Structure formats: C-alpha cells, structure tokens
Amino acid sequence: MALIRNLLEFLIRIAILVVIIIILIPILLLAAYHLLGPTFPIEPSMLLDPSETLAFTLKLMDTDLFRITVFPGFTFVALYAAIAGLWERKLLAKMQLRVGPLYAGRFEGILQPIADVLKLLSKELVIPKVVDRFFYILAPLLTVIIATAAVAVIPVTDKWVIARSDVGVLVIFAVLGFFPITALMAAWSSNSRYPLLGGLRALHQMVSYEIPLILSALAPVVYAGSLNLIDIVRVQSSVWFILLAPVSAIVFLVCALAELERIPFDLPEAEPELVSGWLTEYGGMNFGLILGIAVYIKLYVLSALFTLLFLGGWLGPAFLPPEFWFILKSFIVTTLLLIPRGVFPRLRIDLLLKQSWARYLILALLNLLVAALVVLSGFSLR
Amino acid sequence: MVDFVFAALAIITIVSAILALEAKEVVYGAVALALSFVGIAGFFALLDAVFLAMFQLTVYVGAIAVLILFTVMLVRREQWLKIKEGVYRTAGVVAAVIIALGLGYLVYASAFTHATPTLEQAPFTLLGPLILSDYWAALVALSLVLASAVIGAVVLAKLERD
Amino acid sequence: MGSDLLLILFTAAFAAAASVPMIIIPLIISPKKPTKPKEMQYECGQIPSGAGKMSLMMQYYAYLLMFVAFDVMSMFLFAWGLSIQTVGLNGFFVVVLFIGLLLVPLGFTLYHAGRREIW
Numbered sequence: 001m002a003l004i005r006n007l008l009e010f011l012i013r014i015a016i017l018v019v020i021i022i023i024l025i026p027i028l029l030l031a032a033y034h035l036l037g038p039t040f041p042i043e044p045s046m047l048l049d050p051s052e053t054l055a056f057t058l059k060l061m062d063t064d065l066f067r068i069t070v071f072p073g074f075t076f077v078a079l080y081a082a083i084a085g086l087w088e089r090k091l092l093a094k095m096q097l098r099v100g101p102l103y104a105g106r107f108e109g110i111l112q113p114i115a116d117v118l119k120l121l122s123k124e125l126v127i128p129k130v131v132d133r134f135f136y137i138l139a140p141l142l143t144v145i146i147a148t149a150a151v152a153v154i155p156v157t158d159k160w161v162i163a164r165s166d167v168g169v170l171v172i173f174a175v176l177g178f179f180p181i182t183a184l185m186a187a188w189s190s191n192s193r194y195p196l197l198g199g200l201r202a203l204h205q206m207v208s209y210e211i212p213l214i215l216s217a218l219a220p221v222v223y224a225g226s227l228n229l230i231d232i233v234r235v236q237s238s239v240w241f242i243l244l245a246p247v248s249a250i251v252f253l254v255c256a257l258a259e260l261e262r263i264p265f266d267l268p269e270a271e272p273e274l275v276s277g278w279l280t281e282y283g284g285m286n287f288g289l290i291l292g293i294a295v296y297i298k299l300y301v302l303s304a305l306f307t308l309l310f311l312g313g314w315l316g317p318a319f320l321p322p323e324f325w326f327i328l329k330s331f332i333v334t335t336l337l338l339i340p341r342g343v344f345p346r347l348r349i350d351l352l353l354k355q356s357w358a359r360y361l362i363l364a365l366l367n368l369l370v371a372a373l374v375v376l377s378g379f380s381l382r
Numbered sequence: 383m384v385d386f387v388f389a390a391l392a393i394i395t396i397v398s399a400i401l402a403l404e405a406k407e408v409v410y411g412a413v414a415l416a417l418s419f420v421g422i423a424g425f426f427a428l429l430d431a432v433f434l435a436m437f438q439l440t441v442y443v444g445a446i447a448v449l450i451l452f453t454v455m456l457v458r459r460e461q462w463l464k465i466k467e468g469v470y471r472t473a474g475v476v477a478a479v480i481i482a483l484g485l486g487y488l489v490y491a492s493a494f495t496h497a498t499p500t501l502e503q504a505p506f507t508l509l510g511p512l513i514l515s516d517y518w519a520a521l522v523a524l525s526l527v528l529a530s531a532v533i534g535a536v537v538l539a540k541l542e543r544d
Numbered sequence: 545m546g547s548d549l550l551l552i553l554f555t556a557a558f559a560a561a562a563s564v565p566m567i568i569i570p571l572i573i574s575p576k577k578p579t580k581p582k583e584m585q586y587e588c589g590q591i592p593s594g595a596g597k598m599s600l601m602m603q604y605y606a607y608l609l610m611f612v613a614f615d616v617m618s619m620f621l622f623a624w625g626l627s628i629q630t631v632g633l634n635g636f637f638v639v640v641l642f643i644g645l646l647l648v649p650l651g652f653t654l655y656h657a658g659r660r661e662i663w
Contacts, residue, residue: 177444
C-alpha cells in the first residue's frame with residue numbers, strides 16, 4: 001500500500017509541475033517575442049519549409065534573445081561552468097595521483113556534471129528550522145542572477161556581445177560589489193555559527209581584494225583610453241597589455257583568486273575549520289546553485305575579463321575563428337586559477353587582509369602611475 | 383516608456399527606503415537600504431549618466447550598504463528595540479514636511495524649472511578634466527575628509543581596546 | 545546607452561527564470577521526510593547549543609572603513625584614467641597628491657595592524 005501511495009504522490013507532483021510549466025510557457029513566449037524585436041519575421045512556414053530553415057536560423061542567431069539565452073549568454077556560460085567544474089576535478093585528481101570522476105559517460109567520467117545536476121535535483125531540500133526562510137532561499141538565487149548579469153557585458157568577439165556598454169569595466173566591478181551582500185545574507189539567514197564566521201571572513205576578504213583588483217584593471221584602461229571592453233581589445237592588436245603592465249596582470253590574477261575564494265585564499269570555506277563556510281547550512285539544489293553554477297560563472301567572468309584586459313581578447317592568428325581564440329585564452333586563464341588548489345596551503349586571516357593592503361594595493365598603484373607616465377610621455381597605441 | 387520606468391523606480395526606491403526604516407528585523411532594513419540605493423542608480427541611468435550610475439552602485443551598494451549590513455548584523459536586536467517613539471516621531475514628521483516644502487520651494491524658485499535641456503548628452507569622459515582642472519581643490523578636500531574618517535575610526539577602535 | 549543596461553537586466557532576468565525552476569523542481573519531485581536532527585543547525589557530532597548569531601570579528605572593522613575610502617578613490621581614478629592626455633602633467637600631480645593623502649591612513653592602519661596587541 002505504501003508503495004502505491006508513494007507512487008500516487010509522485011504522480012500528483014509531476015502533474016503539478018506540468019501545470020506550472022503550461023502556465024509559464026505563454027509568459028516566457030511573450031517576453032521572448034518582445035526580445036526578438038518587431039522587425040523579426042515570424043511565419044509558421046519558416047519552421048516547416050526545410051529550404052527556409054537555414055535562413056530562419058541565421059536570422060534567429062542575430063537577435064538579442066539568442067544572445068541572451070544561448071551564445072555569449074546563459075547556456076554558453078552554464079556549459080563553460082560545467083566543463084570547468086569537471087576539468088577542475090580531473091586536473092586536481094591527476095595532480096594528486098587520484099583518478100577523479102570515472103564512471104559517468106564511460107570515458108574519464110565526462111558526463112559527471114549531468115549526473116551531478118540530476119542527483120542534486122532529486123535530493124530532498126533540507127531546510128533547518130532555525131533559518132530565516134526568505135533570505136535563505138533568496139541568497140543562492142541572487143548569487144546566480146548577479147553573476148550572470150556580469151556576463152552580459154563580456155564580448156566573446158566584437159560581434160558576439162549582449163550589451164555593448166561604454167562603461168563595461170565599471171559594470172563588472174559594480175556587479176562584483178554585490179557578492180558580499182549575498183554572502184552576508186546567506187550567512188545571517190542560516191542562523192548558525194559556522195556560516196556566520198565564514199560569511200564575515202568572505203566579506204572582509206572580498207572587500208579587501210576588490211580595491212587592488214579595480215586598480216590593476218585601471219592600467220589597461222589608461223593605455224586604451226576607454227572603458228569599452230571591445231575598444232580595449234582592438235587597441236591591443238599590436239601588443240598585448242600583459243607586456244605593458246605585467247605587475248598589474250599578476251595583481252589581477254592574485255586578487256581574482258581571492259575574490260573567487262579559492263585556495264590559497266579559501267578562508268571563508270576552509271573545510272577543516274569551518275565545514276563549508278557560509279554554505280554550511282545549504283543542501284540539495286540550493287547548494288548546487290551557488291557552488292555549482294554561480295561560483296563557476298564568476299570564475300568565467302574573471303578569467304574572461306583577464307583575457308580581455310591583458311591577453312588581447314579574441315585577437316589571434318587568422319587560421320582559426322576569433323571565438324576559438326577567446327575561449328581558448330579564457331580556458332587557459334581558468335586553468336591557471338584552478339591549479340593553486342592542488343598546490344598551496346591557506347593563509348591566516350590577518351596576514352591575508354594585511355598583504356592585500358600592504359602589497360597588492362601598492363603594486364597596483366605603482367603600475368598605474370607608471371602606465372600614466374608612459375601615456376603622458378606621448379606613447380600611444382591608437 | 384520612460385515615464386513608466388521612472389514610476390517603477392520611484393516606487394522601488396521609496397518603498398524600500400520606508401522598509402529600511404520600519405523593518406522589524408534590522409538586517410532586512412539594511413538590505414532594503416541597498417535596494418533603495420540601486421533604485422537611485424536606476425534614476426542616474428535613466429538620465430543617461432551611466433558613469434554616475436556605476437559610481438552609485440560601486441560606492442553606495444558595494445561599499446556603504448555592505449558596511450551598514452555588516453554593522454547591523456553584529457548588533458544585538460534588544461539594543462535597538464528600546465528606543466522610545468511617540469513625540470520624536472511626530473516631531474520628525476513635521477520636520478521632514480517642513481524640509482521637503484522648503485527644498486521644493488527652492489527648486490521651484492530656481493532656474494531648474496525654465497532651463498532648456500540640450501538634447502545632445504555630455505560624454506562622461508569630460509568628467510576627469512573637469513575634476514582635475516576646475517575642481518581640483520574639492521578633490522583634495524575630499525581625500526582629506528576620507529583620510530581623516532579612516533584615521534578617526536582606527537583611533538576610536540584603539541581607544542576602545544585600551 | 546539605456547538599452548545596454550536594459551539588456552543587462554534582461555540577462556539577469558533570464559538567469560532568474562532559469563534558476564527558479566531549479567528550486568521548484570526539487571520541491572515537487574524530491575522525497576520529504578523531515579526528522580528532528582535534519583532540521584537542526586550543523587554541528588560536528590554534538591547537539592548545537594546557544595544562539596546562532598553572535599557578535600564577533602569587529603577587529604578588522606578599520607579595513608572595511610578603508611575599503612569605503614579607497615572605493616571612492618578608485619572611482620575618481622577611473623574618471624582620471626579615461627582622460628590622461630587631456631589633463632596632462634598638472635592633473636597627474638593632483639592625482640598623485642590625492643593618492644598620497646589617502647596613503648597616510650593606510651600606513652596608519654597597517655602600523656596598528658602590525659602591533660598585535662591592538663588586533
């Protein structure tokens with residue numbers, strides 16, 4: 001009897017899900033129609049007639065809707081996040097003479113991300129009694145939303161970009177400024193000690209390393225004379241800025257590590273002391289949203305920003321498409337950010353905070369002033 | 383369209399500002415304050431002052447709201463609930479109305495009402511030269527204020543320890 | 545320019561539309577068997593006691609205040625960095641003065657951070 005009852009309950013839940021989807025689809029279609037724009041021709045024949053399908057697809061790929069949902073937008077980034085997550089696990093396993101994920105997908109566990117998502121989706125959502133439910137649910141959602149908002153201004157090439165903002169660099173830093181708020185919300189709403197300690201550490205660390213990060217990104221801006229990321233890349237056609245501002249590049253990488261809370265700066269999530277930092281009370285898909293998606297989207301944003309500011313973005317030899325060069329460079333930077341996890345121990349909190357202000361801030365300022373003097377002396381790439 | 387967005391932003395800003403004052407849980411209030419700052423950034427964006435909007439987001443949301451949220455998180459609630467209301471509240475309302483009327487009259491009497499806006503927008507790259515040529519003294523004064531604020535905070539923390 | 549920000553908002557909204565189902569689907573298809581230990585806060589091998597929220601870690605407060613000051617500074621530096629050629633050497637000296645004045649509290653704070661008995 002219990003089996004039948006469980007089965008019935010399961011069927012009822014599935015039915016509710018289907019009803020919700022049926023209600024949501026018209027709303028989504030309406031929004032999608034708005035984003036396609038009034039000039040986009042939608043006729044049923046385009047979908048049915050095979051000879052027009054290619055033209056239709058090409059037209060569709062040129063709309064804001066496609067850009068937001070698929071290529072430089074959410075799907076691409078989620079895919080990048082999944083691949084980076086798997087790559088991290090395999091890479092670290094090889095570095096530490098382990099095997100890592102092995103079974104899903106036969107070859108070296110390449111389907112592990114899908115298996116993870118399915119597992120997390122089917123897990124019970126355990127919410128402790130003492131939490132503040134509103135913020136507890138809101139914090140992971142906000143983290144994902146904010147991380148994705150930063151993706152919008154990152155150009156994969158000068159053609160593939162969602163928002164051609166004239167203040168692109170500033171938009172990314174404005175968005176990065178929101179992360180401490182969500183971390184604090186998660187930490188406070190959990191109403192437990194480990195998350196509180198982890199959240200406070202995360203706050204101090206993110207805040208301390210944000211200033212050197214901003215200042216090191218300023219040196220390329222000074223050389224390029226523009227905040228538009230597309231312009232910054234175009235100026236680099238003769239020489240990459242990593243050669244003109246090497247100290248800034250190194251500071252940027254170190255501060256990106258700290259912003260991402262990765263080893264050696266993973267104090268907020270230090271497993272031996274704090275269990276999992278400000279994520280301790282999270283489980284199931286709530287946890288998966290933050291650690292599986294948001295963190296890796298942030299990783300993508302920072303490695304893409306490094307690529308655009310210092311490594312010449314999509315510029316490269318012409319025998320391969322520029323999209324390939326951009327993704328390749330970003331992936332190399334991502335790998336650089338992943339490797340320290342297999343190598344370094346972590347720092348003590350007071351040293352961590354102090355060296356941000358005493359070393360990286362000063363280094364970034366010095367390189368900025370040098371760049372300004374170089375530009376003032378008449379050097380120009382334009 | 384612009385009017386609609388303006389109305390939505392105004393509602394968000396004002397409602398979250400009221401929430402920031404009235405929320406029972408102070409942390410909710412602090413987050414509502416951050417939302418209110420975001421609304422103000424939206425106004426700047428609506429005026430095509432994108433640089434200012436980003437300034438607002440980075441400094442007010444990214445720094446000041448975070449600072450307030452942090453401070454409020456670590457304060458025990460009981461200390462806040464003791465504050466007596468009543469006379470203060472009516473006095474505050476009266477003062478607010480008087481100030482709002484005065485400011486409104488100033489705006490009404492000033493040149494804002496009959497100034498004709500130029501259609502072409504000023505690029506934000508003009509901001510730097512203006513700050514560093516005409517208003518450089520203000521910039522230096524600003525840095526003095528910031529420096530003294532930080533030094534004061536450190537000295538206060540030190541006094542508390544001793 | 546406004547349309548750029550609108551597109552950023554749309555991207556964020558799509559992320560919300562894509563991640564809300566991630567919360568709702570488990571609510572519907574996953575099993576629900578709440579027990580008492582499951583609904584408690586995490587504690588390693590013991591029953592958690594006392595309040596979850598406590599006041600501590602005020603000792604790095606000065607860094608937070610410094611962050612506010614330097615955040616303002618970096619935004620003004622962005623305004624300067626866009627127009628280095630037009631403001632010339634005079635502007636450069638003003639900026640150096642601006643940064644130099646802000647390095648004083650930095651040094652002061654770090655000096656006190658170095659003396660361990662303060663924090």
